[in-house]
Amino acid sequence: MVFSWREDQRLLLWLLLLSAWEAGSGQLHYSVPEEAKHGTFVGRIAQDLGLELAELVPRLFRVASKDRGDLLEVNLQNGILFVNSRIDREALCGRSAECGIHLEVIVDRPLQVFHVEVEVRDINDNPPVFPVAIKNLFISESRQLGSRFSLEGASDKDIGTNSLLTYSLNSSEYFTLDVKRKDEEVKSLGLVLKKLLNREDIPEHHLLITAVDGGKPELTGTTQVKITVLDVNDNAPAFERTLYKVRLSENAPNGTVVVDVNASDLDEGVNKDIVYSFHTDMPAEILSKFHLDPVNGHITVKDNIDFEETKSFEIQVEAADKGTPPMTDHCTVLVEIVDVNDNVPELVIKSLSIPVLENSAPGTVIALISVSDRDSGTNGQVTCSLTPQVPFKLVSTFKNYYSLVLDSALDRETTPDYKVVVTARDGGSPSLWATASVSVEVADVNDNAPAFAQPEYTVFVKENNPPGAHIFTVSATDADAQENALLSYSLVERRVGERSLSSFVSVHAESGKVFALQPLDHEELELLQFQVSARDAGVPSLGSNVTLQVFVLDENDNAPTLLGPQAGSTMSELVSRTVGAGHVVTKVRAVDADSGYNAWLSYELQSATGSGRLPFRVGLYTGEISTTRVLDETDAPKQRLLVLVKDHGEPVLTATVTLLVSLVETGHTANAPSRTLVNSAGREASLVDVNVYLIIAICAVSSLLVLTLLLYTALRCSATPAEDSCGPGKPVLVCSSAVGTWSYSQQRRQRVCSGEGPPKADLMAFSPSLTPCPVNQEKEDKLVSDIDFSVKQAPPNTDWRFSQAQRPGTSGSQNGDETGTWPNNQFDTEMLQAMILASASEAADGSSTLGGGAGTMGLSARYGPQFTLQHVPDYRQNVYIPGSNATLTNAAGKRDGKAPAAGGNGNKKKSGKKEKK
Known part of the structure; x- marks a missing residue:
């Protein structure tokens, strides 16, 4: 095998360039001979890439080759790259000096791409081939010696040494073989005449030309040359x-x-x-x-x-x-x-990680992009770019391979998807370009908590609602999508008194509707405050709360309750015929468990004995039965009076009590019992006169009160906490309803909402200009114990009167009598005395309490009908009247049985005895 100096130089240069390329590529490079058998070892690709054998299958190790089929394969058990099918270099690369198979090795978790170049080495598997098997030549016999006849040389599909051909000619005395190199790639083959031809001697010559390549082993090809000698x-x-x-x-x-x-x-x-x-x-x-x-x-x-x-x-x-x-x-x-730049670049986008989570970190690989251009040189040099203002960028990985990676943070709620346009432009003049678009969907992550329109809602519900009634609907929104925006509602469980919140209300998990599980009772629970939670179905779940204040509106569902005898029973009294007009015979006491107008009671007197003008009357709002004139002999000795007690609710509820008044002479009253009760059968029982014991009890209680008052004054003077000083109270919650205006201080509201037992009212001033002082329960009880009920009745002070701005009604001045108006001339002498002293008498009377500590009947049932709830609180509230020495309290305070200061039944009876003595 003979090589020229120029061929040796070209081969050496090619080897040097190949070595330099391998050193600079930074990728794996293998070589394999063509026509290798199936299973031929190529390289330990997993080990060379730094991958563990155990992670090949979990990370989805795979090999891709563009337009190369399955020539090479990787054994996932040992990580060896081997020949999978026949490799024909000539079919793969033709006569190109360089021939290789480019492989893309892809693994996931995390996504990585490696590029492997497998060089296919040429072997001498193709023999030289002549264009024709028999070549016919016509040569004139007159041709001169040295004449040259051109022939077609053989061709070899191999490259390099394997394609270097040498020719030989079988022995001939007429012709010799001449091989000339016309060019580096073309050789001229011909026959040279070395002896004159003579057609008469030999009309035809048959020659055999053999071509031998430079491979090992050598391969040969032959062609026959038939020469016909011409004579022209x-x-x-x-x-x-x-x-x-x-x-x-x-x-x-x-x-x-x-x-x-x-x-x-x-x-x-x-x-x-x-x-x-x-x-x-x-x-x-x-x-x-x-x-x-x-x-x-x-x-x-x-x-x-x-x-x-x-x-x-x-x-x-x-x-x-x-x-x-x-x-x-x-x-x-x-x-x-x-x-010529006549080929547009080609773009191939392989989406690998779509959709993309919105919390993906920058640098996350989204897709792989490969570009190619069939042109050569500058015309085939391609650059890629992205559409502006997208949170992605292109990173070149190897030659014409790019990765589309995340460049900045994503937010699905702002932009749910992106249309990324990749532009590939070649370097030709003019340049050509191509575009490809990929839609990148942003997957939702649960990063938004449910949100309510407002943090707190106020709901008004009438009491006695049917069980399961819908009272309100809460609604929240979530900016996330799918299950991350799927909301469910639930109660924030807590205790309301001795019961759990879930026994009062429930929330539908999907619709957010709030239902009352049982009828609500205003007398038991005025304000129910709770929270509803909204949570989404994301992982982890996010939630938020909203506060609901449910005010239970009062309805007139409680009839007046008589204190003492039951409704419909009979009460007996003895009255001397010598008493004058205005003598108080007895007092009918009644309370109503409702609030506001529904608890405002009035009394009416109806005769039960027949027609005629009765010598008695009943206070419209005090319930005191007194004489209207001096009794005389014409009056029946037994007077049966029917007292009707009714509230001001809608509808009006009533209660009745029968009073049997016996008129006796003055001489008989000394020996008669002080009070006789008649049962339903009409039987009377004598009661023991208890005036003496009553006086002793009043003195003892008064002494105890004076002692307590002195002790309390000493304590107040020695230590006055900052909280006891009168100043701006806590914010007052004012709620309007169909029946008036409700006023609750923050202290009362907290007690009602937390269910700490029966609600207790704060002290409230009649005058709107007065600033209320916050009083806690302990101080309220202490204040109640300091009330002095020993005040003797005196002419009313002008300081007790309401001012024009403070009087009930729309104008502040109303005239009338006990039909519902406030008389100007008798308010000081009768109504105010009756209101204050009767309430004090009730506080001292053990029979004046409501069931369950609900409170005594205060001023709420004794105001004029025009006195709104804005000025007068619930009957269970304490009332303080500026300029007076009397303080009214509810039954939640001290029920010590103190005697009223003046104007009560006890004083009336005692006064009668003193007159007799």
Whole structure:
């Protein structure tokens, strides 16, 4: 095998370039010979990439090769790259000096891409092949010694040394084989005449030409040459040049002249006329793309020339004269195709991680992008770019491979998806570009908690609602999507008194509707405050709360309750006939468990004995039964009075009690019992006179009160906490309803909402200009214990009177009597005394309490009908009247049985005794 110095130099340079490329690529490089058997070891790819064998399957290790099928495969058990199917280098790369298989190795979790180059080495698997098996030559016998006859050489599909051919000719005394190098890539083969031919001696010569390549082992190819000796036309045409080199731009239009070949003949006449033609052994591809004019030798384009298909053409042209026999000559035309930027870049996007979580970190790989351009040189250099203002960027990984990665944080609630447009532009002039778009969907992450429209809602519900009644609907919104925005509602459980909140209300988990599980009772629970929680179905779940204040509105569902005898029973009293007008016979006491107007009671007196004007009357709001005139002998000795007690609710509820008044002479009253109770059968029982014991009890209690008052004053003077000072109280919650205005201090509201037992009211002033002082329960009880009920009745002070701005009603001044108006002339002497002293008497009377500590009947049932709830609180509230020495309290305070200061039943009876004495 013989190599020229130039070939050795080219081979050495190619090896140096290959080594430099391997060192700079930073990727794995393997080599494998072509035609290797199935299973041939190529390399330990997993180990070389730094991957553990145990993680190949979990990380979805896979190998991809563009347009290479399954030539190579990886064994996932041992990480070895092996030959999977037959590799034919000539079919894969043709006669290209470089031939390789590019592999993309992809693993997930995290996503990584490796590039592996597998070089396919050429082996000597293709023998030299001649164009024809038998070559016919016609040689005139007159040809001179040294004449050369061109032949078509053999071709070898291998490259390098394997394609270097040497020729040999079997022994012949007439011809010798001549091999000349016309060009670095083209060799000229011919037969040289070394002995004159004589047709009469040998009319035909048969030669065998053998071509041997430079591979190991050597492969050979042969062709037979049949030479016919002619006896005519002894001058053949001759070309000006044996080799023509031209450059032709691809996409040249049809008819473009490639080259003009020219040959001449020394003969005369017909033997001098030359006809040009393509060699009979020309490939069909050349014949389809070029046209040769047989007369003038013009070679023109007749079909599209594509540089990407063929970069050069080798055309064999023959010139033959018209002699007999004709003589010929041959020349070679090498057409080099010049590349034109006529191919648009190609983009291939492989989506690997879509959709993308909105909390993905910058640098997360979204997709893989490969670009290619069939052009060469600058025309094939491609650069990629993205549409502006997207949170992504392109990162070059290897040659024309890019990764689309996340560049900044995502927010699905702001932008749920992005349309990313990738533009690939080549370096040609003018440049060509192509675009590809990928839709990147942003997957939702539960990063938004449910939100209510407002933090607190106020709801008004009438008491005695049906069980399961819908009272309110809470609604929250969530900016997330799908299950992250799927909300469920629930109660924030707590204790309301001795019971759990869930026994009062419930919340529908999906709709947010709030239902009352049982009828609500205003007398038991005025304000129910609780929280509803809204949580989404995300992981982890997020939630928020909203506060509901449910005010239970009072309805007139409680009839007046008599204190002492039951409704419908009979009460008996003894009255001396000598008493004058205005003598208080007895007092009917009644309370109503409702509030506001529903608890405002009035009393009416109806005769039960017959017609006629009764000598008695009843206080419209005090319930005191007194005489209207001096009794005389014409009055019946027994007077049956029917007292009707009714509230001001809608509808009006009533209660009745029968009073049996016995008129006795003055002499009989001394020995008569102080009070007689008559049962339903009419039987009377005498009661023991208890005046003496009552006086003793009043003195003892008064002493105890004075002692307590002194002790309390000493304690107040020694230590006055900051909280006891009168100042701006806590914020007052004012709620309006159909029945008036409710006022609750913050202290009362907290006690009601927390369910700490029966609600206790704060002290409230009649005058709107007065600032209330906050009083806690302990101080309230202490204040109640300091009330002095020993005040003797005195003419009313003008300080007790209401001012014009403070009087009930719309105008502040109303005239009338006990029909519901407030008389100006008798308010000081009768109504105010009755209101204050009767309430004090009730506080001292053990029978004046409400069931369950609900409170005594205070001023609420004794105000005029125009006195709104804004000025007068619930009857269970304490009332303080500026300028007076009397303080009214509810039953939640001290019920010590103190005697009233003046105007009560006890004093009336005692006064009667003193007169008798």
